[in-house]
Amino acid sequence: xxxxxxxxxxxxxxxxxxxxxxxxxxxxxxxxxxxxxxxxxxxxxxxxxxxxxxxxxxxxxxxxxxxxxxxxxxxxxxxxxxxxxxxxxxxxxxxxxxxxxxxxxxxxxxxxxxxxxxxxxxxxxxxxxxxxxxxxxxxxxxxxxxxxxxxxxxxxxxxxxxxxxxxxxxxxxxxxxxxxxxxxxxxxxxxxxxxxxxxxxxxxxxxxxxxxxxxxxxxxxxxxxxxxxxxxxxxxxxxxxxxxxxxxxxxx
Amino acid sequence: xxxxxxxxxxxxxxxxxxxxxxxxxxxxxxxxxxxxxxxxxxxxxxxxxxxxxxxxxxxxxxxxxxxxxxxxxxxxxxxxxxxxxxxxxxxxxxxxxxxxxxxxxxxxxxxxxxxxxxxxxxxxxxxxxxxxxxxxxxxxxxxxxxxxxxxxxxxxxxxxxxxxxxxxxxxxxxxxxxxxxxxxxxxxxxxxxxxxxxxxxxxxxxxxxxxxxxxxxxxxxxxxxxxxxxxxxxxxxxxxxxxxxxxxxxxx
Numbered sequence: 001x002x003x004x005x006x007x008x009x010x011x012x013x014x015x016x017x018x019x020x021x022x023x024x025x026x027x028x029x030x031x032x033x034x035x036x037x038x039x040x041x042x043x044x045x046x047x048x049x050x051x052x053x054x055x056x057x058x059x060x061x062x063x064x065x066x067x068x069x070x071x072x073x074x075x076x077x078x079x080x081x082x083x084x085x086x087x088x089x090x091x092x093x094x095x096x097x098x099x100x101x102x103x104x105x106x107x108x109x110x111x112x113x114x115x116x117x118x119x120x121x122x123x124x125x126x127x128x129x130x131x132x133x134x135x136x137x138x139x140x141x142x143x144x145x146x147x148x149x150x151x152x153x154x155x156x157x158x159x160x161x162x163x164x165x166x167x168x169x170x171x172x173x174x175x176x177x178x179x180x181x182x183x184x185x186x187x188x189x190x191x192x193x194x195x196x197x198x199x200x201x202x203x204x205x206x207x208x209x210x211x212x213x214x215x216x217x218x219x220x221x222x223x224x225x226x227x228x229x230x231x232x233x234x235x236x237x238x239x240x241x242x243x244x245x246x247x248x249x250x251x252x
Numbered sequence: 253x254x255x256x257x258x259x260x261x262x263x264x265x266x267x268x269x270x271x272x273x274x275x276x277x278x279x280x281x282x283x284x285x286x287x288x289x290x291x292x293x294x295x296x297x298x299x300x301x302x303x304x305x306x307x308x309x310x311x312x313x314x315x316x317x318x319x320x321x322x323x324x325x326x327x328x329x330x331x332x333x334x335x336x337x338x339x340x341x342x343x344x345x346x347x348x349x350x351x352x353x354x355x356x357x358x359x360x361x362x363x364x365x366x367x368x369x370x371x372x373x374x375x376x377x378x379x380x381x382x383x384x385x386x387x388x389x390x391x392x393x394x395x396x397x398x399x400x401x402x403x404x405x406x407x408x409x410x411x412x413x414x415x416x417x418x419x420x421x422x423x424x425x426x427x428x429x430x431x432x433x434x435x436x437x438x439x440x441x442x443x444x445x446x447x448x449x450x451x452x453x454x455x456x457x458x459x460x461x462x463x464x465x466x467x468x469x470x471x472x473x474x475x476x477x478x479x480x481x482x483x484x485x486x487x488x489x490x491x492x493x494x495x496x497x498x499x500x501x502x503x504x
Contacts, residue, residue: 146409146410159411183396
C-alpha cells in the first residue's frame with residue numbers, strides 16, 4: 001500500500017529516494033570482519049584478537065581516503081584501500097603480510113563484500129521500497145555493494161557506487177552526483193546514516209537527513225554517534241522505525 | 253534453488269551476470285509510446301496515427317546518436333535525445349512543436365520511462381535473479397531505467413545506465429565499462445538482446461550472447477531480427493525460455 005511521500009522539513013521537498021550509508025548503518029561490518037579474521041587466523045595459526053583486528057582495519061578507513069579527498073592521490077576504488085589497509089593492520093599486529101599468500105589476503109579483504117545486515121535492515125528497506133527509491137550512498141564500489149546485496153538479499157532499486165561518482169564522502173560531489181544520476185533534485189533525496197558527520201555533509205549540500213541509531217556498530221563500548229547531534233529531519237532507532245516514521249509523516 | 257552457472261561456449265567462462273538490452277527486448281516500447289501519443293493527440297485534438305508516430309519517433313533513435321558515436325557531439329543523455337526526436341517526429345507529421353507547451357512535450361517524452369514489459373519479462377528475470385546478477389545494458393539513462401523498473405516491477409540487481417559509462421552502444425566501452433563496474437571479466441557477462449547488431453558488438457568485445465526473439469517489437473509487419481543471424485551462445489523465444497535454457501545448461 002503506497003503512502004503519501006514524506007515532505008522534508010529541512011528541504012521543503014517531497015522525498016523521492018531514501019539512500020543509505022552502508023557500513024555500520026545497513027550492515028554490521030565489525031562482526032562480519034572479525035569472523036573472517038578469526039577464520040583466517042585459525043587456518044594460519046595466528047594469535048590475534050579478531051575484534052581488535054577488525055577495529056584496527058576499520059580505523060585505517062578514513063585516513064586511507066585522506067589523500068584522495070585532498071586530491072593528492074588519484075581515485076582508487078574501496079577494494080584497493082581495504083586491501084592496502086589489511087596489510088597495514090597486519091603490520092600493526094606484528095604480522096608481516098609478505099609472509100602470506102597475496103591471493104589469500106585478497107580473499108580475506110573480500111569479506112567486506114559479504115557483510116551481514118542488522119536484523120531490521122532488510123525488513124525496513126523492503127517496507128520503504130513501496131514508497132521510495134532505495135539505494136546505498138556509500139563509499140563502497142559498485143561491485144562490493146552488489147555482492148553484498150546479492151549475498152544478503154538487500155532489495156536495492158539502484159546502486160551508484162563511489163567508483164561511479166569517483167568521489168568519496170564527505171566530498172559534496174559524492175552526494176550531488178548520486179542525486180543527479182537518479183534524476184532528482186538534492187532536496188528530494190534523503191540520506192539515512194548512523195554517523196552525524198555524514199549527515200552533516202549531506203545536509204550542507206541540500207539533502208534531507210535521517211539519523212539511524214547503531215549503538216554497537218563499534219562494539220559494546222561505543223562512545224560516538226549515540227545520539228543525533230544535528231537537527232536532522234528524522235531520528236530513528238533502526239530502519240524499520242525509519243520506515244514507520246516516514247509512513248506516518250513523523251520526524252520521530 | 254540455485255543452479256550450476258552456465259558456461260558460455262563462446263567465451264569459455266561461467267556466466268555471472270545476464271544483462272539485457274531494454275527497449276524491445278524487455279519492454280514493448282511501441283505499444284506504450286503509441287498509447288501515450290494517442291492520449292496526447294486526443295487531448296490536443298490532433299489527427300495522428302499513433303503507431304506510425306511511435307515508429308517515426310523511434311526511427312530517429314539511432315540517427316540521433318550518430319554524432320555522439322562519431323565523437324562530433326558531446327555525450328547527452330537519452331532523455332535529451334528522446335525530447336529532440338519528439339520535435340523531429342512532430343515536424344515530420346506536419347505539427348509545429350513550437351505551437352505546443354514545452355512542459356507538456358517534456359511530459360510526453362517521459363513516456364519512455366514507463367514502458368510495459370513483455371508478459372514473460374518479469375517472470376523470466378525473477379527466475380534468472382536466483383542464479384545470476386541481472387541488470388539492463390541499455391542506452392537508457394539511469395533515471396529512465398530506474399523509473400521503468402519501479403513502475404513495472406522489474407527486479408534488476410543493478411542499473412548501470414549509459415549516462416554512467418557516457419557511451420552509447422554499440423561503442424565497445426558501453427559493454428566493457430559495464431562489466432568493469434560489476435567487477436567481472438567481459439567473458440563472465442552475457443548480453444541478452446532482440447537485436448543481432450547489438451549482440452554482434454557485444455560478441456566482438458568478448459561478452460557471451462543470447463538472442464531473444466521479439467517478432468512484433470516493430471509491429472505485425474516486422475521484417476528484421478526474426479531469427480538469430482550470428483552464432484550466439486543461446487537463442488531463446490523469450491526471457492522465461494532463456495532462464496530455462498540457462499538452468500538446463502542448454503544453448504537452445
